[in-house]
Amino acid sequence: MNPQEAFGEAFADVLTQMLGEDAPSRPATPEESQAFRRDLVATMVLEGQAPGLVCLAASEETAREAANRLLGFPAQGPRPEDLRDALAELLNVIAGGAKARLAGTPWHFKLRYPSTSAASADVDSSSSSSSFSSSSSSSLLSPTSFGDLLVWFTLNQPEGCPPP
Amino acid sequence: MKILSIDDSSVARRTVGLTVEALGYEFLEAASGAEGLALLGKNRDEVTLVLLDWNMPGMDGLEVLQRLKADPDLAGIPVMMVTTEVERDNMVTAVRAGAKHYLTKPYTPEQLAVRILQCLGAGK
Numbered sequence: 001m002n003p004q005e006a007f008g009e010a011f012a013d014v015l016t017q018m019l020g021e022d023a024p025s026r027p028a029t030p031e032e033s034q035a036f037r038r039d040l041v042a043t044m045v046l047e048g049q050a051p052g053l054v055c056l057a058a059s060e061e062t063a064r065e066a067a068n069r070l071l072g073f074p075a076q077g078p079r080p081e082d083l084r085d086a087l088a089e090l091l092n093v094i095a096g097g098a099k100a101r102l103a104g105t106p107w108h109f110k111l112r113y114p115s116t117s118a119a120s121a122d123v124d125s126s127s128s129s130s131s132f133s134s135s136s137s138s139s140l141l142s143p144t145s146f147g148d149l150l151v152w153f154t155l156n157q158p159e160g161c162p163p164p
Numbered sequence: 165m166k167i168l169s170i171d172d173s174s175v176a177r178r179t180v181g182l183t184v185e186a187l188g189y190e191f192l193e194a195a196s197g198a199e200g201l202a203l204l205g206k207n208r209d210e211v212t213l214v215l216l217d218w219n220m221p222g223m224d225g226l227e228v229l230q231r232l233k234a235d236p237d238l239a240g241i242p243v244m245m246v247t248t249e250v251e252r253d254n255m256v257t258a259v260r261a262g263a264k265h266y267l268t269k270p271y272t273p274e275q276l277a278v279r280i281l282q283c284l285g286a287g288k
Contacts, residue, residue: 017270070175072182085175092173092219093269096248103251111248113172113221 003098003107003137003155007054010097011141011151014090019069021146038148039063042087042116044095048109050137052155054098056091062147063087084116094151106158107137166210167280168192170200170228171217171246176269180215180246183276197223201231201238208237213283216263218247218254226261233262244283246276 015021038057046052058066060083067078067086078086091114102108138154167189169180174195181191192207194200197220204211214232218225225245232238244265245258255266267279 014270017272067175070179072179082175085173089173089175093248096219096250096269099248100250111219113219 001101001105003102003153004139004141006098006101006107007094007139007151007153008141009101010094013097014094015146018090018093019066019146038150040084040087040116040118042084042091042114044091044114045112046095046099046109046153046155047112050107050109050155050158052109052137052153054091054095054151054153056087056094057150057152058087059148062149065147066090066149088114088116091151098153107155109155165212166190166192166207167213167215168194168200168203168207168211169215169246170194170197170220170225171215172196172220173217176217176246179273180276183273184280186273187277187280189280196220197225197228197231200228204232204238204241208241211241213280214241214243215246215280216243218245218249218258226258229258229261229263242283244279246271 039060040063041055041057043053043055046054063083063086064078067082070086070089071078071082092111095111099109099111137157139152141151142149167184169177169184169191171177171180172195177193177195181193184191192203192211194203200214204214216225216228225247229243232241232243239262242264243262244267245263246267246269248269250268258266265279265283267276
């Protein structure tokens with residue numbers, strides 16, 4: 001299994017089991033891959049032979065819907081901090097799922113703790129990966145539904161490992 | 165009867181709490197291993213199950229489990245790991261350290277409810 005398949009399957013699992021969406025993830029379109037603007041971004045550093053980064057980004061509206069679904073639609077609605085925490089938890093589970101799928105491969109990594117921030121500017125996936133080697137595996141995944149939730153990841157290519 | 169969730173994610177704890185309360189149990193929550201052990205110390209006679217995350221800042225879930233099982237007053241409380249750590253080595257490590265069950269994220273509320281009831285010996 002390669003990183004794109006691993007993150008794609010992990011993302012699909014999260015959509016189905018945590019958010020109740022029956023929608024497999026798909027690679028983002030070229031337009032979506034150039035840059036994406038979202039209100040909130042959760043980020044996690046990946047450590048290992050192929051270090052990298054994974055992000056989950058969403059508009060405030062999509063993050064609120066995710067928090068609502070995770071928390072069973074609380075009467076008062078989710079708190080502002082719930083939106084960030086929901087994204088961080090979803091990212092944690094996506095990264096954990098991808099990690100398990102890549103166990104035993106050269107792409108195997110360890111998780112760090114997710115952090116979240118308000119995205120005040122466009123996230124340019126091509127420039128964001130500039131700190132990684134030119135042979136890194138990088139991809140943007142988007143669901144077919146459920147708002148504008150996007151997963152972006154990049155992993156440095158392990159030594160001696162052919163491109164995925 | 166009380167069920168304690170130890171997880172650094174507020175959303176994860178509250179998600180667990182919805183299922184726990186729907187099953188009719190009282191829900192306790194702690195945002196760290198240290199807080200969880202302190203809460204257990206105060207509620208040792210009432211907590212019937214601990215749901216424990218693995219990846220937490222500071223004291224991780226495995227260390228919490230080891231400390232809990234090393235304390236004669238707490239060692240009898242069943243622990244279920246609820247975590248993204250799905251690799252076989254980690255599962256074996258947790259069970260050897262005393263975890264009774266192991267539930268990997270993501271899970272549905274129904275899957276969590278079934279595991280909780282299994283842990284508590286429902287139907288026996």
